[in-house]
Amino acid sequence: MPRPKTHDLALRVRLLDRAGELLSGEGAAALSLRRLAADVGTSTTAVYSLFGGKPALVRELYVEAFQRLGKRLRAVVPTGDPADDLVRLGIAYRDSALADPHLYSVMFGATVPGFEPDDTATAQSRAALAPLLDVIRAGTESGVFTDAGGTMAMACWGLVHGLVSLELCGNLPPDLDVATTYEHALRANTAGWTRRQSTVVDQVVPADRVD
Amino acid sequence: MPRPKTHDLALRVRLLDRAGELLSGEGAAALSLRRLAADVGTSTTAVYSLFGGKPALVRELYVEAFQRLGKRLRAVVPTGDPADDLVRLGIAYRDSALADPHLYSVMFGATVPGFEPDDTATAQSRAALAPLLDVIRAGTESGVFTDAGGTMAMACWGLVHGLVSLELCGNLPPDLDVATTYEHALRANTAGWTRRQSTVVDQVVPADRVD
DNA sequence: TACCGATCCATAACACTGTCTTCAATCAGA
DNA sequence: TCTGATTGAAGACAGTGTTATGGATCGGTA
Numbered sequence: 001m002p003r004p005k006t007h008d009l010a011l012r013v014r015l016l017d018r019a020g021e022l023l024s025g026e027g028a029a030a031l032s033l034r035r036l037a038a039d040v041g042t043s044t045t046a047v048y049s050l051f052g053g054k055p056a057l058v059r060e061l062y063v064e065a066f067q068r069l070g071k072r073l074r075a076v077v078p079t080g081d082p083a084d085d086l087v088r089l090g091i092a093y094r095d096s097a098l099a100d101p102h103l104y105s106v107m108f109g110a111t112v113p114g115f116e117p118d119d120t121a122t123a124q125s126r127a128a129l130a131p132l133l134d135v136i137r138a139g140t141e142s143g144v145f146t147d148a149g150g151t152m153a154m155a156c157w158g159l160v161h162g163l164v165s166l167e168l169c170g171n172l173p174p175d176l177d178v179a180t181t182y183e184h185a186l187r188a189n190t191a192g193w194t195r196r197q198s199t200v201v202d203q204v205v206p207a208d209r210v211d
Numbered sequence: 212m213p214r215p216k217t218h219d220l221a222l223r224v225r226l227l228d229r230a231g232e233l234l235s236g237e238g239a240a241a242l243s244l245r246r247l248a249a250d251v252g253t254s255t256t257a258v259y260s261l262f263g264g265k266p267a268l269v270r271e272l273y274v275e276a277f278q279r280l281g282k283r284l285r286a287v288v289p290t291g292d293p294a295d296d297l298v299r300l301g302i303a304y305r306d307s308a309l310a311d312p313h314l315y316s317v318m319f320g321a322t323v324p325g326f327e328p329d330d331t332a333t334a335q336s337r338a339a340l341a342p343l344l345d346v347i348r349a350g351t352e353s354g355v356f357t358d359a360g361g362t363m364a365m366a367c368w369g370l371v372h373g374l375v376s377l378e379l380c381g382n383l384p385p386d387l388d389v390a391t392t393y394e395h396a397l398r399a400n401t402a403g404w405t406r407r408q409s410t411v412v413d414q415v416v417p418a419d420r421v422d
Numbered sequence: 423t424a425c426c427g428a429t430c431c432a433t434a435a436c437a438c439t440g441t442c443t444t445c446a447a448t449c450a451g452a
Numbered sequence: 453t454c455t456g457a458t459t460g461a462a463g464a465c466a467g468t469g470t471t472a473t474g475g476a477t478c479g480g481t482a
Contacts (some may be wrong), residue, residue, distance in 0.1 A: 001243075001432050003429065003431080003476065003477035004430085004477080004478075005429095005430070005431095006430085006431080007430080007431075031468065032467080032468065032469085033437090033468080033470090034467085034468080034469090041431085042431090044469080044470085045430095045431055045433090045434075046431080046432095047469095048469095048470075048471085049430090049431080053470075054469065054470090055470075071320045085345075108376060108377075108380050108382070116381075117381075120380070122382070125382070143424065148395060150387075150392075151395045151396060152399070154374070154377070154383065154396065155370070155374070155392075155395070155399060155400065157373070157377065158370055158373035158377055159366070159369055159373055159400070161371020161373040161376060161377060162368070162369035162370055162371070162372040162374065162376060163365070163369035165372060165373060165376060166319075166365070166368065166370075166372060167320060169319050169329075170327075170333070171319070171333070171336070172365065176361075176365075181362045181365055183367075184359060184362045185362060185365065185366030185369060187403075188363070188400070188403035188404050189365060189366070189370070189399070189400050189403050190403065191402070191403040192398075192399035192400050192402040192403030192404075193399050193403075196407070214447065214448035214449060214459050214460080215449080215459085216460095217459085217460075218459080219462070243439060244439085244440065244441090245440090253460085253461085254460065254461045254462075255440080255441085255461090256442095256459095256460055256461065257460080257461095258440095259441075259442085260459090260460080264441075265441090377450065395464090423464100423481100423482100424479080424481100425480105425482075426479105426480090426481080427462085427478105427479100427480095427481100428478095429476105429477085429478085430475105430476085430478100431474105431475095431476090432475090432476095433472105433473085433474090433475095434471105434472090434473080435470105435471085435472075435473090436469105436470085436471080436472095437468100437469095437470090438469085438470100439466100439467075439469100440465105440466095440467085440468100441461105441464105441465085441466090441467100442463105442465080443463085443465095444461105444462085444463080444464090444477100444481075445457085445460105445461095445462090446459105446460100446461090446462095447460090447461095447474105448457105448459080448460105449453090449457100449458095449459105449460085450455105450456100450468085451454105451456095451457105452453100452454085452455080452456105
């Protein structure tokens with residue numbers, strides 16, 4: 001029949017690898033289809049036959065990025081102290097982002113115009129945060145945290161993502177000891193979700209959180 | 212001498228206005244110099260003679276965005292309750308972002324490749340957060356907050372930015388009551404920075420924050 | 423063995439982008 | 453009226469993502 005296929009799974013992997021390298025090494029601007037195809041030794045057509053276009057290729061990187069994040073978070077083994085586990089998860093989150101900043105920007109920043117994660121991709125991203133949900137559930141069940149219907153997970157994710165985002169965008173003072181400050185912020189946030197001794201009435205805590 | 216100038220300050224304002232409209236109405240992809248020039252009734256040269264290029268034009272939008280944010284934050288008049296003021300500042304921050312999502316993305320997201328805010332632009336952005344610093348200073352001086360060298364401001368900024376960013380990226384569950392959840396998160400974070408009664412020893416609070 | 427036809431994919435075209443150069447249009451002063 | 457400096461629109465250039473085309477390649481058939 002026809003000529004043998006060269007747009008196969010192996011080429012697909014090589015394209016993804018090289019795309020990740022370009023993104024991590026030289027940023028989003030360096031990731032052009034012509035450059036990518038030339039580096040891998042094929043033509044731009046390969047991206048269209050194997051993925052469907054540049055946004056679809058970036059979608060794969062998006063999934064890959066969240067899988068790496070999930071791997072790092074799962075590597076944080078619970079110690080039984082939910083508050084401490086929560087802080088350690090936050091630190092692992094930052095480590096993951098700093099290890100591959102451009103890949104992190106694919107997850108949230110609009111690195112590539114026209115790319116919008118679809119539902120299945122979003123679901124995969126949510127799955128990466130399972131360790132966070134586990135720790136919060138454990139802490140809530142043991143009475144350490146006072147979560148109110150999933151609110152706490154969103155708050156924790158927002159905090160770590162926001163801080164990491166500010167750091168990567170260069171919005172933090174250059175002379176700042178980020179690691180220490182970051183951990184301080186994590187501990188303060190954790191403390192805010194921590195149940196206080198019931199005999200103490202702290203006026204600053206809103207009424208709907210005291211039970 | 213020469214022909215009369217039409218690349219003047221009035222045209223500059225019109226270009227900025229239209230650029231903001233394009234960004235807010237149709238997103239970053241719609242902001243091309245040819246489209247912009249045609250809409251305003253000039254040529255792409257105007258952007259180069261008046262700004263210096265597309266990144267420089269975006270820089271102006273960056274400054275404009277932070278000025279709008281600063282205006283919203285300054286509109287929050289302190290009540291004397293620093294904890295409550297802090298939460299209200301956070302809500303104003305989100306309102307500002309939701310009012311013009313694409314302008315918000317210029318502040319942090321890499322909306323336009325090649326655009327990096329310079330030092331003066333960064334300084335202007337920092338100035339927009341002055342109300343936040345004021346409230347934290349007031350709360351610290353009155354003994355309500357326990358800040359440790361500017362850490363608290365970064366944490367608060369990180370939290371609001373992170374939550375808003377997740378919301379704008381569509382990373383939050385669609386059926387979530389974001390406003391309520393958002394305020395919960397703000398109150399919890401605020402509580403974490405609130406000084407507790409000195410007689411209570413809370414084991415979850417790290418030792419370096421108890422003084 | 424020679425041919426054929428189905429299949430694959432590199433090449434090239436298209437419409438767009440930001441940027442830079444060219445040069446005709448313009449108007450004050452001589 | 454002529455000159456000459458200056459302005460800014462038009463066009464060139466190199467790049468982008470995407471798509472249409474047609475040559476190259478092989479198995480099955482005559």
